[in-house]
Amino acid sequence: MREGAGDAEEIEARLARRLGELRTGRGWSLDELAGRTGVSRSTLSRLERGEMSPTAGVLNKLCAAYDHTMSRLLAEVEERPAHLVPAARQSVWRDEVSGFVRRSVSPPHPGLRGEVVEGTLLPGADLAYDGPSVAGLEQHIWVLEGALTVSVGDGEREETYEVGTGDCLRFRVWGRTRFRCAGREPVRYALLVVLP
Structure with a gap:
């Protein structure tokens, strides 16, 4: 959409x-x-x-x-979602500066701890986060198309993963994270987020 x-x-x-x-x-x-x-x-x-x-x-x-x-x-800035979230009603947010497009496939809902986001990073896009918005947030990243480089952790504890089409990376977020599209084609992935 x-x-x-x-x-x-x-x-x-x-x-x-x-x-x-x-x-x-x-x-x-x-x-x-x-x-x-x-x-x-x-x-x-x-x-x-x-x-x-x-x-x-x-x-x-x-x-x-x-x-x-x-x-x-x-x-919170959208209408409260119903149980069924039709594709035409899934909100899309763009960060033109970083080359990131975020579709809220299954947005937060009262009584549910998980959500599903579709992310697209353009070639050369590099997103770094200093820490999670909520400590211990659980993330599952399933790459649908392309290749994604994900770094998790700080300093000596940082681990970097190359996540290809069909691969799934899962972890809990306590520190820094970084998402990069180093390939020549965009990377599209599903991000499943579960509150601790």
Whole structure:
């Protein structure tokens, strides 16, 4: 599914409002949130006013500060999903800067701990996350097309995996993760996320 420009703009506007609500709901100033996330005050202000879209990396830092998964945050700006999630209603979010496209195949739902995301990384895309939004998050990455390089952990404890078409990598996230598409073709994968 490719959402229309109007749909994408509405999701971006709701995301901007929700980011502001999360910050003010905790009684944090922009300066305090900047200190907690390492994202500049001016960037945070522009995000909350809807003047710019967050990158996947920035959104991950904000989710960690708010103790949200990225999927939960994005689900909060959409209509509550029904049990059946038709392909035409699966939301798509794009990080044009990093070359990442994220489809929420099975978004967070009350009473369920898991979700399914389809990710696509363009050739040369490189996403790095400082840590999980929720410590101990369980992830299963099933590559549908292409090849994905995944690094998990910090420093000497970092492990790197080459995950090819049909392969599945599974782990719990406690530290840094990095996803790279080093091939000449995009990589498309299913990401199954389970809350601890």
